[in-house]
Amino acid sequence: MRGKVAVSWTILIGGYAQNKQPMEAFNLYVEMLRTGLKPDHVTFATLLSGCDETITRKDVHQVHAQITRLGFDSDLAVCNSLVDSYCKSQGLELAFQLFKGMITRDTITFNTMITGCSREGLNEQAIELFSEMQHYGFRPSDFTFAALLRACVGLDVTTVGQQVHALAIKANLIKQRNALVDMYAKCGRFDEANIIFENLADRSSVAWTAMISACVQQGLNDEAFKLFNEMRSNSVCGDQATFASTVRASANLALLSLGKQLHSCIIRAGFMSNVFCGSSLLDMYAKCGSLKDSIVIFKNMPERNTISWNAMISAYAQNGDSKATLRSFKEMVESGVHPDHVSFLGVLTACSHSGCVDEARQYFNIMTQTYKLTPQKEHYASLVDVLCRRGRFKEAEAWMAQMPVEPDEIMWSSILNSCRIHKNQEFAKRAADALFNLDMLRDGAAYVTMSNIYAEAGDWEHMAKVKKAMRERGVRKVPAYSWVEVGRKVHVFTANDRTHPLNDEIRKKIDTLGKRMEEEGYKPHLSCALQNVNDEMKAESLKYHSERLAIAFALISMPERTPILVMKNLRACVDCHAAIKVISKVVQREITVRDFSRFHHFKDGACSCGDYW
The missing domain is CATH 1.25.40 (Serine Threonine Protein Phosphatase 5, Tetratricopeptide repeat)
Structure with missing residues (x-):
């Protein structure tokens, strides 16, 4: 006793x-x-x-x-x-x-081991243990299936997840439906996840978060916000992962007002000390052009991990501050946090944006030799990009010849853009041919760039042939558009757009600005007008590019000296870049333009990129 x-x-x-x-x-x-x-x-x-x-x-x-x-x-x-x-x-x-x-042994023994394996990422061992458990005749429980579904996410093998799903139904263990939503969503099976989610009588924060995250991964950022609001109206309290995913949606949409509202929600929920929420907020502010807020978030983080350091490194890189990017990388290493593939991609991107060829080679070698990280396509593409941006095409070709990976659409597209900048028509043709021969292209950007190269050279015949080939293949041309957020409302403009309610006021503003810009010495870059028309018509068309319309609208709609943030889906042309520099000086405002690859911060007639982009 x-x-x-x-x-x-x-x-x-x-x-x-x-x-x-x-x-x-x-x-x-x-x-x-x-x-x-x-x-x-x-x-x-x-x-x-x-x-x-x-x-x-x-x-x-x-x-x-x-x-x-x-x-x-x-x-x-x-x-x-x-x-x-x-x-x-x-x-x-x-x-x-x-x-x-x-x-x-008993069911608890196996459940414990399966859970331990899935927690540590040993997902194949978790599946093997389940097979052994069945072999010995132990009946699985809810805990078994919960752990197995997490393992299926780690393996990213939906077929195994479907088998686990079928076994759960056969065993009449239906309590894991929230986990099923999570598994299907994280494996990219959005339709299956949505069907289960819609039929859930009791939706936990796990299911809501899984669906919100899946929407963000699918690019359905508006849907993610709708789900988040619906979750809150159903009195379900989200956790750190919920907020982190929703903040990513606002970052993708580049909607600063929504991001700030989420920031307030995170503070009220007491999640500001969470490293994932903090990192998501940092990334959101950076993608919305507010680098100062990103820096404040980072400095106030009680804990920093690889994700938060990577977010800060990427924020500096996107905003064109190569010195701060490399400084942050150094501080990360000195703090004892090991850099990963994302860290080096941020550093290589910064080197590319600033033309630092030697530094790019140095960090590539550190990645492969010091940290023994295997380069991915993105790292090779960055190194090729930094060489091509500098006009060092022979070195880029030599590097491509020794790469263990085949050049993909991203790499060839960056080469084509550099060829346009440096007017290397010969290499441009080869890059274009490689792109045109791909089985699938995301859009018609390559055709447009190549036709623009011919147009800038005055070769209208070849330009027409490229456009014809584009039509014959049925490739969609991506229209250029810009948007600006004013009063929590997004206003979208396309080139020469006349549909906006304030169209007349916008055009008057552009004309007024034009006169003041001429006084400052601005002259239009007519080579950016790609129509076969006279110079006067070319100059007139340049005035109404989408970002110029968005800036004019912001100037008449926002208080004086208020900073302006404009987003553009494509690369800004040389003329718009030169014009916005002058506009920032004339109106005495900070104007930030984010194109598809980076930010341009205009102030007092200068740009943060130093005219290298």
């Missing part, structure tokens, strides 16, 4: 364990040993049940040794608790050793 004193100690230890105070429980256990009392199987099971990630593998190992000395290593409940404790204390290999040596 257990002694009353030992029972009292066990009850006290259990109290701490149940209240998620594992260190206090362990300290009490040590004090119990000092009194000379011997713990029994109940004490050990109770102590280990409260373990979490704060308990070290060494702590668990010491308890394990005591269990073995006292002869409780054959007790199933104690062994299950030990396996669970090893899994939670990053001792999965020790958990495997114990698991394999257990004479008796």
Whole structure:
């Protein structure tokens, strides 16, 4: 019969364990040993049940040794608790050793190991353990399927997930529908996820977050916001992951007002200290052109990981501050955080935007030789891009010849753009041919760029042939458009747009600006007008490019000296870049334009890119 004193100690230890105070429980256990009392199987099971990630593998190992000395290593409940404790204390290999040596196992044993494997990303082992569990005839539980579905997400194998789904239905275990939504959504099976989600009677925050995240991944950012608002109207409180996904939607839409509202929600929910929410906010402000806010968010982060450092590095790179990008990378390394593929992509992008060829080569070598990271296509594309932007096409071709990957659409497109800048028609033709011979093109950008190269050279015959080939292939031309947010409303403009309610006022503003710009010495770059018309008509057409219309509207709609942020889906032309520099000086405003690859911050007649982009 257990002694009353030992029972009292066990009850006290259990109290701490149940209240998620594992260190206090362990300290009490040590004090119990000092009194000379011997713990029994109940004490050990109770102590280990409260373990979490704060308990070290060494702590668990010491308890394990005591269990073995006292002869409780054959007790199933104690062994299950030990396996669970090893899994939670990053001792999965020790958990495997114990698991394999257990004479008796049950469903809990297998569930614990499957959960531990899926938590550590050992998803194939989790599936193998489930097969072994079935082989021995153990009936799976809700916990089994929850862990298996997480493993399927890690494997990104939907067929396995479908089999697990079928087994869950066969076992009449339907409580994991929220997890099913999460699994299908994260595996990119949006339709299946949506069907299950729509039929859920009780939707947890897991299901809502999975659907919001899936919408963001699919580019359905407006739908993500609708789901977020619907979730809140159903009195479901989102967690850190919910807010992080929704903030990404506002970043993709570049809607600063929505981003700020979400920022306020995160503060009220008490999630500002969460590194994922903080990183998402940092990224959102950067993509909305508010680099200052990104820096403030980063500086106030109580914890920083690879994701937050990468977000800051990318923010500087997107905004054209190469020195700050490289400085942040150095600070990241000095803080003890290891850079990954994303970190180096940010650095290489910054080098490309500033024309730093030698630095790009240096960081590429650091990535491969110091950190032993295998370059991906994006890294090779960045190195080719930095060479082509500098006009060093022979070096770029030599580099491409030794690459272990084939050039893709992104790489050839960047080469084509550089060829246009440096008027390298010969290499442009080869790049265009490579693009035109691809089985599938995202859009007609390559055809448009090549026809523009011919137009700038005055070769109207070849330009017409390219446009004809584009029509014959049925490739869609992407229309250029810009948008500006005023009063929490987005106003979209296309080139020479006359549909806006304030059309007359906008055009009057453009004419007024034109006169003042001429006084400052502005002359239009007629080569940017790609129609075969006279110079006067070319100059007139340039005045009504989409970003110029958006800026004119912002000037008549926003208070004086208020900064203006304009987004454009394509690359800004040389004339618009030159014009906006002059406009920023004339109207005494900061004007930020984000095109498809980077930000341009205009102030007092200069641009942050230094006219290199």
